[in-house]
Amino acid sequence: xxxxxxxxxxxxxxxxxxxxxxxxxxxxxxxxxxxxxxxxxxxxxxxxxxxxxxxxxxxxxxxxxxxxxxxxxxxxxxxxxxxxxxxxxxxxxxxxxxxxxxxxxxxxxxxxxxxxxxxxxxxxxxxxxxxxxxxxxxxxxxxxxxxxxxxxxxxxxxxxxxxxxxxxxxxxxxxxxxxxxxxxxxxxxxxxxxxxxxxxxxxxxxxxxxxxxxxxxxxxxxxxxxxxxxxxxxxxxxxxxxxxxxxxxxxxxxxxxxxxxxxxxxxxxxxxxxxxxxxxxxxxxxxxxxx
Ligand SMILES: C[S@@+](CC[C@H](N)C(=O)[O-])C[C@H]1O[C@@H](n2cnc3c(N)ncnc32)[C@H](O)[C@@H]1O
Numbered sequence: 001x002x003x004x005x006x007x008x009x010x011x012x013x014x015x016x017x018x019x020x021x022x023x024x025x026x027x028x029x030x031x032x033x034x035x036x037x038x039x040x041x042x043x044x045x046x047x048x049x050x051x052x053x054x055x056x057x058x059x060x061x062x063x064x065x066x067x068x069x070x071x072x073x074x075x076x077x078x079x080x081x082x083x084x085x086x087x088x089x090x091x092x093x094x095x096x097x098x099x100x101x102x103x104x105x106x107x108x109x110x111x112x113x114x115x116x117x118x119x120x121x122x123x124x125x126x127x128x129x130x131x132x133x134x135x136x137x138x139x140x141x142x143x144x145x146x147x148x149x150x151x152x153x154x155x156x157x158x159x160x161x162x163x164x165x166x167x168x169x170x171x172x173x174x175x176x177x178x179x180x181x182x183x184x185x186x187x188x189x190x191x192x193x194x195x196x197x198x199x200x201x202x203x204x205x206x207x208x209x210x211x212x213x214x215x216x217x218x219x220x221x222x223x224x225x226x227x228x229x230x231x232x233x234x235x236x237x238x239x240x241x242x243x244x245x246x247x248x249x250x251x252x253x254x255x256x257x258x259x260x261x262x263x264x265x266x267x268x269x270x271x272x273x274x275x276x277x278x279x280x281x282x283x284x285x286x287x288x289x290x291x
Contacts, residue, residue: 003046011052023101030243044247059098060087065249073251076138076163082108107241110281114233118142130197135182136204139166150174157185186219200231206253217268226291239281261285
């Protein structure tokens with residue numbers, strides 16, 4: 001009943017043209033509500049059954065996420081919407097109004113900062129001729145400055161052929177593009193004795209359970225040259241859009257603190273440095289091969 005009243009009033013605010021106040025207020029309510037794991041499923045169901053949900057689905061960003069056009073959550077098309085702040089396809093007037101707000105939320109801002117941090121890093125490593133491995137590369141948007149360059153020292157791995165078509169269209173023949181599950185790729189690379197100076201992954205570990213995280217660290221270490229760097233970024237539980245992403249966008253991530261990331265690094269025998277981005281959305285973990 002309490003939820004119903006809240007959702008009724010939120011919808012009324014949106015209908016009166018006050019989405020700018022209604023959406024952050026709703027996100028805040030969902031952020032609080034999702035910390036109570038016992039009542040959260042009911043809150044989420046109540047929202048999805050309320051007419052408010054249909055209004056929220058007019059936002060092309062939230063709708064794309066919930067509809068999962070490529071069949072899995074968080075595809076590179078969704079990440080492009082965030083990077084470009086451009087709605088995919090036509091939208092209603094309300095949809096456009098909502099989009100302007102949701103695409104500015106804290107978590108999308110964290111995704112944009114993640115790319116902004118990675119861009120100079122990969123560009124500089126490429127310039128130095130380092131052997132670079134990008135795991136779950138998506139559209140490799142952090143490689144934008146390298147379009148038109150020979151990037152034969154960069155190996156880009158993703159399991160989604162649509163993503164790799166985009167990478168191929170942007171970077172052409174010189175890129176070493178591999179369609180594979182990252183674990184299968186790393187296992188084969190380790191067996192071949194492949195060695196990289198920089199291995200990094202953005203937007204992958206948020207979907208990996210702890211067992212898969214351990215495997216990722218172990219395999220990445222096996223493919224890292226002595227003195228090489230393994231870098232990853234994982235969403236933090238602290239960002240205020242956790243409930244919104246779960247209930248509205250149907251986008252469920254595995255959140256981790258810096259200490260969790262240090263733990264995985266330590267288990268694999270890496271020396272690690274962690275930090276969080278200014279939006280409090282994303283934690284980074286930079287690991288050095290001890291040899
Ligand atoms: C959230 S997107 C991130 C894309 C890109 N790294 C970025 O930050 O813009 C996640 C990408 O990971 C890929 N992916 C997820 N799990 C994977 C796996 N086990 N092996 C290979 N690719 C995977 C998806 O296909 C998708 O392109």
